[in-house]
Amino acid sequence: MAQAVQARIGDSEFDRDTAVALRETGVYDAELSAGWTIIHAVNGGYLLALLGRALGEALPHSDPFTVSAHYLTASQPGPAVIRTEVIRTGRTLSTGQASLFQYAQDGTEVERIRVLATYGELDTLPDEVHTTATPPAIPPIEHCLGPADGPAAIPGSSAITERLNIKLDPATVGWAIGAPSGKGEMRGWFGLADGRDADPLSLLLTVDALPPTSFELGLKGWTPTVELTTHIRCRPAPGPLRVAITTRNLAGGFLEEDAEVWDSADRLVAQSRQLAKAPRT
Amino acid sequence: MAQAVQARIGDSEFDRDTAVALRETGVYDAELSAGWTIIHAVNGGYLLALLGRALGEALPHSDPFTVSAHYLTASQPGPAVIRTEVIRTGRTLSTGQASLFQYAQDGTEVERIRVLATYGELDTLPDEVHTTATPPAIPPIEHCLGPADGPAAIPGSSAITERLNIKLDPATVGWAIGAPSGKGEMRGWFGLADGRDADPLSLLLTVDALPPTSFELGLKGWTPTVELTTHIRCRPAPGPLRVAITTRNLAGGFLEEDAEVWDSADRLVAQSRQLAKAPRT
Numbered sequence: 142m143a144q145a146v147q148a149r150i151g152d153s154e155f156d157r158d159t160a161v162a163l164r165e166t167g168v169y170d171a172e173l174s175a176g177w178t179i180i181h182a183v184n185g186g187y188l189l190a191l192l193g194r195a196l197g198e199a200l201p202h203s204d205p206f207t208v209s210a211h212y213l214t215a216s217q218p219g220p221a222v223i224r225t226e227v228i229r230t231g232r233t234l235s236t237g238q239a240s241l242f243q244y245a246q247d248g249t250e251v252e253r254i255r256v257l258a259t260y261g262e263l264d265t266l267p268d269e270v271h272t273t274a275t276p277p278a279i280p281p282i283e284h285c286l287g288p289a290d291g292p293a294a295i296p297g298s299s300a301i302t303e304r305l306n307i308k309l310d311p312a313t314v315g316w317a318i319g320a321p322s323g324k325g326e327m328r329g330w331f332g333l334a335d336g337r338d339a340d341p342l343s344l345l346l347t348v349d350a351l352p353p354t355s356f357e358l359g360l361k362g363w364t365p366t367v368e369l370t371t372h373i374r375c376r377p378a379p380g381p382l383r384v385a386i387t388t389r390n391l392a393g394g395f396l397e398e399d400a401e402v403w404d405s406a407d408r409l410v411a412q413s414r415q416l417a418k419a420p421r422t
Numbered sequence: 423m424a425q426a427v428q429a430r431i432g433d434s435e436f437d438r439d440t441a442v443a444l445r446e447t448g449v450y451d452a453e454l455s456a457g458w459t460i461i462h463a464v465n466g467g468y469l470l471a472l473l474g475r476a477l478g479e480a481l482p483h484s485d486p487f488t489v490s491a492h493y494l495t496a497s498q499p500g501p502a503v504i505r506t507e508v509i510r511t512g513r514t515l516s517t518g519q520a521s522l523f524q525y526a527q528d529g530t531e532v533e534r535i536r537v538l539a540t541y542g543e544l545d546t547l548p549d550e551v552h553t554t555a556t557p558p559a560i561p562p563i564e565h566c567l568g569p570a571d572g573p574a575a576i577p578g579s580s581a582i583t584e585r586l587n588i589k590l591d592p593a594t595v596g597w598a599i600g601a602p603s604g605k606g607e608m609r610g611w612f613g614l615a616d617g618r619d620a621d622p623l624s625l626l627l628t629v630d631a632l633p634p635t636s637f638e639l640g641l642k643g644w645t646p647t648v649e650l651t652t653h654i655r656c657r658p659a660p661g662p663l664r665v666a667i668t669t670r671n672l673a674g675g676f677l678e679e680d681a682e683v684w685d686s687a688d689r690l691v692a693q694s695r696q697l698a699k700a701p702r703t
Binding site for chain 1: 487488490492494495509510515517519533536537538539540544547548549550551552553555606639640641648649651653655656669670671672673674675676677678680682689690693695697700
């Protein structure tokens, strides 16, 4: 999507739709936007970014280093409240907890997600890298496929596809034409459609934004997240991100999805793993 | 270690040392055994098994499917209390929270670890496996090296080494003779010294029992766990386990450790990932 003006961090769709308003100490009101839904479900990564933002307000450190989320019930667009607790504050790291609730018809709160998270300051970390991991081999973005390229479209009408600029590696889109690779892999380029660059909060969205690897394993249908833990390892450089997701073990009706996110400076900026329920076969 | 009689699940050192006693609804007293320490620190996997046991009592389902632990302060041998909360109970899965506390000199409780966990029933899952992952290539156990084999000894006098039967792949013990491989890999065979077979709770110990991969990356010293999430995917078959740990990204003073645990029936029974602080260089 061509943008007349590139949105900036702090002034973008993502920033507006993850805004939280302090109600009282540690309690934040939020509005789950219908713009981040897949079919009728609110995207789990978007919800994680909202919780991450509230915790960034509640804790003395700014950046999520590790965030563990257990998904309890399905969220819907509309009002929500996030209740946070500061568990421990240290010099370099602090740990907190947050729960996102929505309201039942009688007004009672229903918990949607609970997270434990440890925060720090990414900008204080040394630049040194001791390992030799390299970014995933993904073809140039102009050779990758997005929703406008026909068969690679994400099935169903999903508002979230208009907010994201995802271009999948042709090697991992066989599912879209009925020819899944049989490998538990999904790879592609990721950006926000309005051109906003990535930051630690938007990485929480990025790790859960690609189609599930189960599509390439020949299983169609919903793969609800049970638990998703994300490590943010480095502040991402401006420019598009590369995301590679792998599944080693689809067994017993569950699968894990491991995501790596690399930035334009070839730094591994985020790693995540989720346990999800496999689609019924 | 030759055993006259093999200990059984439910009647072993591990079972006795992870016992929890109901104090009141959802609250369990425990005693952290000095038998599971490395130098003076209580092993994080042993602590996780204790928390997992308390949650198995508190929740309507028996088996940990995914357990996310954030480590707050260092535990010491001695009395502890575990406070649990049932967050959500469903037909096939339930989610709970648990915190392990110890006591300051004035009697106030100090929180050591907090976990979120989702439990289910492993024995109700179908046997089907859709992926083709294979166990790690580890030499036969008689060609692997344990503490009694001299240079491969875990440094320091650590009580836990007497409770475990760990035999490391010679390819990942270069650190012990001052010649680390430079690869972020650690592999070996794992058993409990008294011969007790593995179960879902002992797997929580297994994932955090090998020396850190940072040794093979040439960094000596302590690698304290910040967060550790474990997925238990299958009830392990009797017999020794194989554990493979890899680190892709040691950067900015932190590293992730991914562990896979395979059973004697070649099933991937557990996967874990932790974020740890790298030793100071």
